[in-house]
Amino acid sequence: xxxxxxxxxxxxxxxxxxxxxxxxxxxxxxxxxxxxxxxxxxxxxxxxxxxxxxxxxxxxxxxxxxxxxxxxxxxxxxxxxxxxxxxxxxxxxxxxxxxxxxxxxxxxxxxxxxxxxxxxxxxxxxxxx
Amino acid sequence: xxxxxxxxxxxxxxxxxxxxxxxxxxxxxxxxxxxxxxxxxxxxxxxxxxxxxxxxxxxxxxxxxxxxxxxxxxxxxxxxxxxxxxxxxxxxxxxxxxxxxxxxxxxxxxxxxxxxxxxxxxxxxxxxxxxxx
Numbered sequence: 308x309x310x311x312x313x314x315x316x317x318x319x320x321x322x323x324x325x326x327x328x329x330x331x332x333x334x335x336x337x338x339x340x341x342x343x344x345x346x347x348x349x350x351x352x353x354x355x356x357x358x359x360x361x362x363x364x365x366x367x368x369x370x371x372x373x374x375x376x377x378x379x380x381x382x383x384x385x386x387x388x389x390x391x392x393x394x395x396x397x398x399x400x401x402x403x404x405x406x407x408x409x410x411x412x413x414x415x416x417x418x419x420x421x422x423x424x425x426x427x428x429x430x431x432x433x434x435x436x
Numbered sequence: 437x438x439x440x441x442x443x444x445x446x447x448x449x450x451x452x453x454x455x456x457x458x459x460x461x462x463x464x465x466x467x468x469x470x471x472x473x474x475x476x477x478x479x480x481x482x483x484x485x486x487x488x489x490x491x492x493x494x495x496x497x498x499x500x501x502x503x504x505x506x507x508x509x510x511x512x513x514x515x516x517x518x519x520x521x522x523x524x525x526x527x528x529x530x531x532x533x534x535x536x537x538x539x540x541x542x543x544x545x546x547x548x549x550x551x552x553x554x555x556x557x558x559x560x561x562x563x564x565x566x567x568x569x
Contacts, residue, residue, distance in 0.1 A: 358496075359447040360457030406549050431496070431551075433458065 317368055317432055318347050324400040329391050330374065340416050342377040343391060350427060364434040375423040378413055384422040385411060392426060404429045442528040449493070450524045452512070456505045461553065462494040465525060465533055465564060489560035491523060491537045497552035499544070506554070512539035520561040535564030 318334040322345075325332050330343035337346065350369040358365040372395060376387040392408055399405050406427030414423050448457045470486035498504045512521060520536035527533065537558035546552035 356445060357461055358458065359444045359449065359460045359463060360455075361445040362448065362455075362457065365458060404549060404551055 311435055313368065313432060317430060318370070321347055321370070321372075321400070321403065321428070321430075325372070325395055325398050327391075327394050327398060329394055330376075340375060340421065342375050342419070342421050343387065344375050345391070345395060346373045346375070347371075348373060350429075358431070366432055367429055368432050369427070369429045372426040372428050373423055374426065375414070375416075375421040378420040378422040381422075388422050388424055392424060395426060399428070402430055446526075446528040448526045451505070452508070452521045452523075454503070454505075454508075456495075459496050459498050459505050460493055461496060463525060464492045465535075465560075466490050466492060487563055489535065489562075489564055491525075491535075491556075491558040491560060493556045493558070495554055495556065497542070497544075497546065497554055499552075506542045509539055509542050509556075513541045521558075530569045532567045532569070533564045534567065536561040 314334065322332045322334045325345060325347075327345075330345045331341060332345040332347075334347050336348055337344075340346070348371050350371045353369055355367040355369065356365070357367055374388060374391045374395060376384050376391060378384045388411055396405055406429070408427075409425040411422050411424040414421050444462060447460075447463060448455060449460055449463055450456070466489065468488045468490065469484060470488070472483045472485050474481040474483065495505065497506050499506050512519070517539060520538050522536050523534070525533045537560045540556045540558055542556070543554045
């Protein structure tokens, strides 16, 4: 991918591609998470320089796509999370490497509990002026 | 002398006059010398009789892309497998290796979650020439 900014051309493009009626999609961690939500956050290592040459800056970008749903009852929340993640995998655009989905965990955001799982995603990015 | 460190990011590779650094994860130019050993009455004697250089490349596959390296290599391998392709590898500014290497058949396919990659071991037709500037 040749582009001018990771924000617009990677995270933004990924959020656009993952747009689904099932959840709100954020390119970074929002101030308030309203479930169901999909949040694109950096993974570790975030940027890898694993391509030779330096005439242009080329990096592999590792990201986590966190999917979260309201945790009202276990069976319903898990089913909703599974549907959301399967939908996200189906919407993944060309050029993105899809990894594994982590074990769902319960996280507390504000006064609400969310059931969340992380999907590993990576892509290659070439910076142009 | 001061310590000098060069990395893979200092490398550029041109194959048949096209720069393919953007697709290349790693590259090495390796020699396998043929040295014959003789057991003489005075002890072992060695004779360097031949060299075989190999250009090893680990690449991200780019089937279907504009000016695809893999498609170009496939075409070269199927149409002229006995015609060596020219290459120039610059390991760092001022050190350039030039030579010719025979095309190989790119491997097609990959593993589901990962990027499609391939490793090429291209036999060189002769000893590469190092130009130091």
